[in-house]
Amino acid sequence: MRLMMTHSTIKQLTIKAILEYIEDNIEVKSIDIESIVCFSGYSRRYLQSLFKSHMGVPIGRYIQLRRVSRAAVLLRLTSLSLASIAGKLCYDSQQTFTREFKKNTGFTPLQYRNSNLWTFKNLTGPKEPSIVIPKPKLCYLDENKFKGMPMSYEEDIPFWGENSDKKWNYVKKYFTENKESYIAISHDVNSSARKKVRIKLIFWFEKERHNHTTGVLTAGTYAKFEYTGSIKNYIHYINNVYMNSLPFYGLQKKNVYDLEIIHKDKDDSYRFEYYLPICNKT
Template structure:
C-alpha cells in the first residue's frame, strides 16, 4: 500500500498539470479516492500546508508569471486560472503580492515576493549555495544568438534546449578549427513577450564570444552590466533546470531585491579539458555562475 507521502506526491503532480481545470476540494478528493476531510488532514500532515491555500498560491504564481511574461488580458488570465471574476482575482492577487494585477504587470521592476514553488516531496531537496552580489562592468562581445518561441509552461525547458544547442554548435566549431576552448564562456538569456501570440514568449540565448575568428556572422553584443545576484552551480547538466527553478521560486523571493530589466548571465567555466566533439555530448558536470539582474529593495518598499 502506498504511504501517505507517495499519495500526496502523486496528487501534487496531478494538481500541477491541472491548475487551469476545476480544482475544488471536491474535485481533488474525487481524484484521490479519499473523503475531502481525510484528504485535507493527510495533505496538511505530509506538507505542512493547507490544500486549498496551496492550490490558490500555485494558481496565483502562474498568473503572476503570465502577467509579466505575456500580453494576455488580465480578465483572460483570471478566467484561465479559474477565478470567477476579475474582481475576485484582483482581491486574491493583491493578498498574495501586495499589489493589483495591473500594477504588477506595469511596474518596471519585478518584486518576486509571493511567488510560490511547487512542493516536491520525493525529490532530493536541492541545497542552493549562498548568493553573492556582484557589480559586473559593461562588456562588449561578439554575439551569436539562438531564438525559440514557447508558451509559459515550456519556458525553462526551451532555455535548456538553447543551452544544449550552444554546447553542441559553438564548441564543435572550436574543435573543427583546432582552437583551444576558452576557460570562461559568457552567455546571456532574456525572455520577451511573443510578437505573434499573446500567450507566447520569445526566448533568446546569446553566446558572448571574445575571439571572433572562430565563428562567422557574429554581431556586436553589449552586456550593460550592473548589480547581479549570483549562484554557483556545479553538477550534472540535467540538474541545472531544477537549480534555476529554485533560484527564482525559493531563493530570490527571500532576498531584499527586485528583478530589473536585463539579461540573465551565465558564466561557464572549465571547458579547456574537453578534447573532442564526443566530450561535449557527454559532459558529466557543469560549472557556472548563474547571475540575475537585480536592484536592492528599500526596507519600506
C-alpha cells in the first residue's frame, strides 16, 4: 500500500532540510533568505511564515544568530585571529563581523574572548524542529582537591566527538577492569591556533599512580545535567546543553573545571551527570 505523507510531515521535513542546509553552509558561503528560496524551491513569503511558526524566529535572524554563535565558540576555544574568524564565517569584513557580534552579545569579539565568564546571551546551537532543551538542576559543590590520570586530545569545531575515542576507550576499559560503578572526570580546555580545541581531562583516583596530576574543583554553584543513553547520543546532548540550555536559562560558565560522573549500570547502560560551574547573574 502506498503511504502518503501528511501536510504536517512535509512541513517538518522542509524545516529539517533548511536547518541542515544552514549548518552545512555556514562556513562555505554567505547565506540569506534568497539562498534558502533557491535551495528549497518555495516562495520567500511561504518560507518566512513556515520557519517562524516552527522555530519562533525569522530565517534571517536565525542565520545571524547561528553565525554569531559559531563565532563565539571560535573566540572562546581557539586563538584564531578576528580576521580569520570573520573570513571563515563569510562576513564581508572584520568590521562587519565586529559590529554584528557586539550588537547581538553586548561584547566586542576581544572582550568576549578575554572575559572570565563565558556568557551565552543571544546564542543558539543547531536546532531541530522537535528539539527538547535540557533543564538544569542548580546545586552547590564544596571545594574538592583531587588527583588523577591526565589525558588530552584535540577536537574539531563544531564539536561532535569524532576525535574523542581516546577518552571513551579508556572509560570502557576502566569499567571492564574495575568493580567501581562510576568514574569521575574533570574537564578543562586550551585554545588552539587552528580550528580545533585541546581538551584536557583528569580521571579521578583515590590512590596516587604513576604520572598522576592534581587539580581543584572550585566551590560554588553548578548546573547539573543528567542523561541516560548511548555515548554517541550523550555527545549530542552535551552540545545541546552548552549551546541551547545555557542561553535559554541565562547561565554563564566560569573558567574553571567542569565535573563529569559516568555510571555504568548492571544492564551495561550508561548514566551521565555533568556539572557546569556557573554564575547565574545576567
